[in-house]
Each structure stands twice: as structure tokens, then as C-alpha cells.
Amino acid sequence: MSSPDTDPPPLCDKDRKTLLSLAEQSIRYGLQHHHPLPVDSAAYPPPLQEPRASFVTLLLQGQLRGCIGHLEATQATVLDVVANAYSAAFEDPRFAALCAAELPQLEIHISLLTPAYPLTVASEEELVGMLHPGEDGLILEEDLHRGTFLPSVWKQLPEPREFVRQLKLKAGLPAGYWSEKMRVSRYTTESFP
Template sequence: MSSVDQITKPICEGDREVLLALAEASIRHGLQHGRPLPVDSTAYTAPLQQQRASFVTLLKQGQLRGCIGHLEATQPLVADVAANAYSAAFQDPRFPSVTAAELPLLDIHLSLLTPAQPLTFDSEADLINLLRPGKDGLILEEGHHRGTFLPSVWAQLPDPKAFVTQLKIKAGLSANHWSENIRVFRYTTESFP
């Protein structure tokens, strides 16, 4: 089995629970110590020790309260989740830091990313036809502009053209911008709970 196959294999329910508990523990640690929970990855199961990219999304009463993650795998999954949980709670520039009073009101959602694969297309219409609504996460890049939408964003933007348009805006480009220098990468996620 290749390393990519191992990374795309879903993790077991027990490991999911461990990651969710770890994310909450890192936020609690951040409230007390002002930094992410230090993690010894060797204390966890093999799937949780693999280098994987993740996003941590915090919701408060169904509303976004923070979302931070990595697009590339640079560290063991447990360390990535701990770091991203801390960052989502305390470093998302869209929100003030989470308070101790808010912690019991937060719902923590994790998205584990597969390695991103480049898409080949000749036009914006061609790109839109390649998309798999509800399944694809996208990274759009041109020059120093870069943005991503997780697959969960399809719930708010189910139309592929609107999905691409809003992703261009998120990347700092205009809604109608198009050039042959745009690069797009596709990934999927394993999201829970």
C-alpha cells in the first residue's frame, strides 16, 4: 500500500475521538498557558502519527467561531490538530480569542485532508465541469494570490460556478478574473464529527 493510499484510508472511530479530545485539550491548554498543547506523537496510534494536513473548525451555536488549518502535511496529525485547534480558537483574525466561558458552547469539527492533486483545464468553464460538488476541496493560486474552500463550503455554495467565483474573491482576485496562470488543486477531506 502506498503512503498516499494510507493517508486516504479513513481513521477509526476511536482515533477520531482521540483527535476531537486532543483539539479540545489544546484549546483548554491555550486558555491556561497561551500556547498550543505540546504533543508527543509517539504516544499515539500509527495513523495519528502520520504526517497529514488538517483544518479545525469551531462553531458556536451553529455559527462559525474560528477555522484554521494547513494545506500541506508538515507534521504528525496529532501535532497538526493540536496546533490548528489552538490557532482556530486564538489566532483566527476574523474573531476575538475564545474565552473560558465560551468553551462549553463550542462544537469542534475536524477535516483531515488528502494530498492535493493539480487539475488540468483549458478555461474556467472547463474547470467548472471538472468539479465534484460536495466532494472536492479546492486550492486556487495565481502569483501571490491563494485561497481554499473545504468541501463543506459546498453546503453554502452548491453551484460550481458560484463556488469558483467566491474562491477567486477569497484568494484576493476579482469575481470575473481569469488567466492562463491560474492553478487549481483538488483534495478531499475526512470530516467529523
Template sequence: MAALLSQNPNPDEMAQLWQIARDAICGLFTDAETSPPQLDQYPARLTRPGACFVTLEVNGQLQGCLGSLVAHTPLVLDVYQKARASACEDQRFAPLTSSQLDALSIEVSVLSEPELLEVRSEEALLAYLAEHRVGVILSDQMHRGVFLPQVWESLPEPADFVSHLKRKAGWRSDDWPPGIEVRVFTVTSIRRML
């Protein structure tokens, strides 16, 4: 089994990952077919399995955000795949167009491995989140919702954060179903205009 990405990418590595995302998206609008990154052209740490999200905004408005929670493929390939998917496959949005490129910002977020958080109630989760601005995954047998830590910028109150996350997952905001599982994670991210 391949070794997982064991520590956060450094700023130079994050810049390389951002460039991969940029090239993947720009390649959608050229006549030449773009290929996935060649693993031998990157530091070994970036070719280990990693999980990422790629978030696209146009004029500051969300245009696409897709990612993976579990490291299953080399990080450079995950970034490439998620960048293309965020541009064309996020069903909440129409596919990105070439006319939007001038106002496009790309954010690459590399996730730490999600850790199970033992909480017995929503109140316990809210108390934890009052002290820790982390990414959160709520799930049970039928539902799952994920918020990256960046969501705290628009939902700074733990109660609002959790309420919106539950609705995103498909629960009512006042639900706390038996068997709900909470996982938390951090990210290392880079955001730049195209």
C-alpha cells in the first residue's frame, strides 16, 4: 500500500498544486488536449495519496466545489481531476464558460485525514466548535454533509454552521439522529485569481 501524504504541503508545493488546477481548467478551453500530470515531474510527497477540494468562484460567487474526503489517488492527480470536475460537473452550477475565466479564482484545499470526534450531543459538538474552527463531516447510514473550514468565514457562529451543515446533508436543522458520526479535519489551502 502506498504511503499517505504525512504532513501538510509547504507553500512551494501548494503553488505547484494550484498550477495543476489552473492548467486542468484552462485546458478545457483550448483545442489541445491536456493530459493529467506526470507523476515523475513532481516531488514524491505530492505523488502520495492525498485528498483535496477545488473551489471555483467567479466575481466572488461560488461556481463549483468538488473534492474527496479520503486519500485514494496521488494528490497531483486528485487535484487535476477535482479541478476539471468543479468546472464542469458540479450539478449545482452551469459548467464554467470561457467568458468567466477573467473573473475566476481557484482555491485548492488539501485535507488532513478526517478524525472521529466522540460527541454525544449537538451541544457537545457546538462546544467543541466554539474553540476549534475545523472542517466537519456529519454522516449516518443515509446522509452526509461536509463543510470545509473556509465556511466559517460566512457562518461564524457554531449553531449556524451546524444547522446549515445538517440541512446540506438532508436532515432538518433541529435533527440530531441516533448514530450520527462526526469527523473533523483541517486544510492547507491556496487561493489565487486565474
């Protein structure tokens, strides 16, 4: 089980810029080749070779244009970001595939997740009281229902009770639902630019 004490250290500015550049390159490459940019993770600094889960969020004129990611670290950070950038641009089911004309105005945001750790909570009230608005990412799971909100979602949903209720809806559960079987995990992110 992970805890905040074992979270990876933040990336240096150079590594952050590398990831942002690779995300953009993967989207440009995807426009022509219809798959993510091929990357050899061994060619990058050790922090980018470490397995990290990531989300890539695309904004166009301040509006969401795509957001795809992973909750668990399954591959090198650099590979995860390149794959998620491509998927956010071309495979987010909420949006049509990105077109070349949108590239000049596209904003790319990367969130690197710390490992999620379970919270023991007996009620929605208890969960709401434990949350750190603006800091916590949250995962709710029960049976086949699963949803997450990145910490950046606090900008749209700053009130903890509404944050939790909207996350339940995203997971396909009723807003007022609570069950002893529900699993809740918390994580934080390193987000940039």
C-alpha cells in the first residue's frame, strides 16, 4: 500500500518541458500516422523512465477538448504521457478526433499521479470531512462502477459534498448513494505547465 510518505519527488523543469514537448509531438505524429509517437524510454533521464500513472488534459479556448489517463503506473512515465496525449486527442469518446486546424490553439496539461491509497470511511459525511479541496484526487469504486476526479476538478466543484456527489454520478451511481461496499482511494498530482 502506498502512502504520501512514499510519493515520488517532483520532476525538474527540464523533465517537465520534455514531457510537454513529447505530448505535443505525439499528437502531431498521430495526425499523420494514426498512432502515438514511438519512444525509447531508455533515451530519457531516470525520473522519466520510472513508472508513473498520468493524465493528459487538452483545452481549446479554455474548454475541455480531451482528457485520458491511467490510475495505475504500468509503464515508464515518458511512455504513459506519450500514449495518453495521443488518446486524449483522438480517442476520448466525448469528442471528435482532433484536427490539424486546432493544434495552434491547443493547451496541453499533464498530471502525474502519486500512487493512490485507500481511505477507510463509514459514510459520505466522513469522506467529505477528510477531503483537502484543491489537493486530493479521488477514486470511487463499487462492483463495475468506477470514477475519478483529478485535483484540478476542484476548480469547477470547490465544495467537497458536491465534488463527491458529482464523482458518484460520473461512476454511474446515484448522487445520494452510499454503501459499505464502496471503495474510496485518494491521490495527489504533480500538474504542469
